[in-house]
Amino acid sequence: MDSKGSPLKGGSLLLLLLLLVSNLLLCKSVASLPICPGGAVNCQVSLRDLFDRAVILSHYIHNLSSEMFNEFDKRYAQGRGFITKAINSCHTSSLSTPEDKEQAQQIHHEDLLNLVLRVLRSWNDPLYHLVTEVRGMQEAPDAILSRAIEIEEQNKRLLEGMEKIVGQVHPGIRENEVYSVWSGLPSLQMADEDSRLFAFYNLLHCLRRDSHKIDNYLKLLKCRIVYDSNC
């Protein structure tokens, strides 16, 4: 029996070993995974264009949100000490996004893409309400309002672009629309001027942060996917 069992055992052992090694090899580098299923050339080219466009949009959104925040800070938040209090959590903090470079490098690009999508979806609602509430502010500052409107618009476009990218990179799998729910609307509509302004400040601060996050993730993904980590 032993003679019979040992080859089998040996064979199975070898097979296991092979599987293990192959798994290890496969898991070694995220970058070595093929991005486009089937390896179609068209896919690669259009991915590059999509990513370029996405990076441009995310960069633009971050620019606008920075300017909007600075504008608001200059007009309403001076001397109120918001900054010390404003390290409130953003509604997107519940999404476990990588917080430094190592984590970002370790995460799989598909997951990262999905994360980006989630963050973008999470901001649909707040941006809409932001526009409405800024309009309702007394002496609605045009600089802030116009930028808010623009950000809302561009956010939608970026979301569409990202969904396309995901569709190309990871076709077939369509995850459920997961996103963080924003519940800050009541605080934006508070009667107390101070509290309301603080709520705005917070929202704008969070927007700036998240837009920077998304911009960074997308640039990272672009370099990784399109240029093979050699930007």
Next chain:
Amino acid sequence: MDLWQLLLTLALAGSNDAFSGSEDSSGKPKFTKCRSPELETFSCHWTDEVHHGLKHPGSVQLFYIRRSTQEWTQEWKECPDYVSAGENSCYFNSSYTSIWIPYCIKLTSNGGTVDQKCFSVEEIVQPDPPIGLNWTLLNISLTGIHADIQVRWEPPPNADVQKGWIVLEYELQYKEVNETQWKMMDPVLSTSVPVYSLRLDKEYEVRVRSRQRNSEKYGEFSEMLYVALPQMSPYACEEDFQLPWFLIIIFGLFGLMIILFVIVFSKQQRIKMLILPPVPVPKIKGIDPDLLKEGKLEEVNTILAIHDNYKPEFYNDDSWVEFIELDIDDPDEKAEGSDTDRLLSNDHHKSLNILGAKDDDSGRTSCYEPDILETDFNASDMCDGTSEFAQPQRLKGEADLVCLDQKNQNNPPYSDASPATQQPSVVLAEEIKPRPCLVGTESTHQAAHSQLSNPSSLANIDFYAQVSDITPAGSVVLSPGQKNKAGISQCDGHPEVVSLCQANFIMDNAYFCEADAKKCIAVAPHIEIGSHVEPSFNQEDIYITAESLTTTAGRSGTAERAPDSEMPVPDYTSIHIVQCPQGLILNATALPLPNKEFLSSCGYVSTDQLNKLMP
């Protein structure tokens, strides 16, 4: 309540001071800056405390706390590295650094918080300066004065640009070595940038600094790069020569002015002509219209003598005017003092002939009858003049045929006058051409004078035949002649006349004075032929051709055709050319006859007849 508030604020202020530390406020350490060069680590710096008091320098500590997952519940932690970033600094390496996470740090001295700060790492990014600056020469301008260079550098080594974790943009500044102001270029994303238009004989300094895209704060400047361009070649052009536009304009204007003045003063007349071209007024070269209007006849004659075609022999005096002013309606008046008489009697009194016969039977001469000129000279153009003459003449019952304008159509009424009346109002076309007429007339005078024994008998005889119509071809239709010419009286009832006529007719003159024709015809059956001829003249025939006359004359009878020098020549000559300013040019025919008789009988003179007349 006011008092309460005042007290409260005072208390707060006091507590603040107390809270900030027992030391003098001026000596408290403060955060100077916190900085992350690559979005992976960060460090914070603070000022050293100034020892004012007697107390020992307190140990300054930094505590930090970072918010994680919606809570501030964590404890303050102390700085992990006080050394790596230098003195009075705290260095957080990548394990302690989380991006997009709020941090709060506080500085304590002797247990008391002296400073506090909250931030996120992505807000404090200030990259390191680029490294590895170098430059290469791109090209040198054609003038050899300027050059372009390309400056390259490397991103800061600790910034992970390759993986796209951080995106940097760069700003280049350059200046000449001995200048103080830096020239700045726009931020670029690439790591090489061209610098244009550097002067070859100067040295430049170049420096670059970087910042994270979308941030506002730049990092430190890189090391200075010295650019020593190759020397200018000795054959290089001079310093950029700026055209002295001002001087050029001034001198240009000056030159133009000079040229203008020269032109204006040297060729005044021509300039005047160019600028103000004279309106052509009717005038003749060499003849002053004013003088003609007002001057004495002698003066006018003198003036006109300058004219080429002026021939003094054929002067015709005032009687011509009278001669022309025949009144058809009143034959009796005419009979009393016919112009012919006047002409014949008065011609020798005049010495000058204003109007010499022209070589060509142009009507031009006819315009310049002195009386006509005196009375109604207002046309320079001969035709116009003549036509104008025709007006008054027509009014007076005479027609102007010279220029053969349509006004001559008026003649037909006159043609209706019965020949029997022998109206002297017949006007030959040549009448208006006084020269030929005059020529003829004068000779006619001379001849007629001799011939006329009884002027009165010739009272009713006219030198002129009335033009009844003008053919399109230019032929003149004369009305049936009323009177025989003075010199034609010979024709009456003489067969010689017939022969004369014949001979005359044979000449190539297509026109005949009606009187001649008449008389020629009248030689034979006078009345018959007359009646014959008249209708033929009057009605259908537009042409009065030699042939027709000849035939008619022939009908009247044959006679010797010996040309007689004494015989009157046809009154008519064919009109060769009608040229308005020149009037009629009658066919030149080689006339064997002497001129005078020829001319005497006919109001028309052909061109070469005139030529023969005149030397």
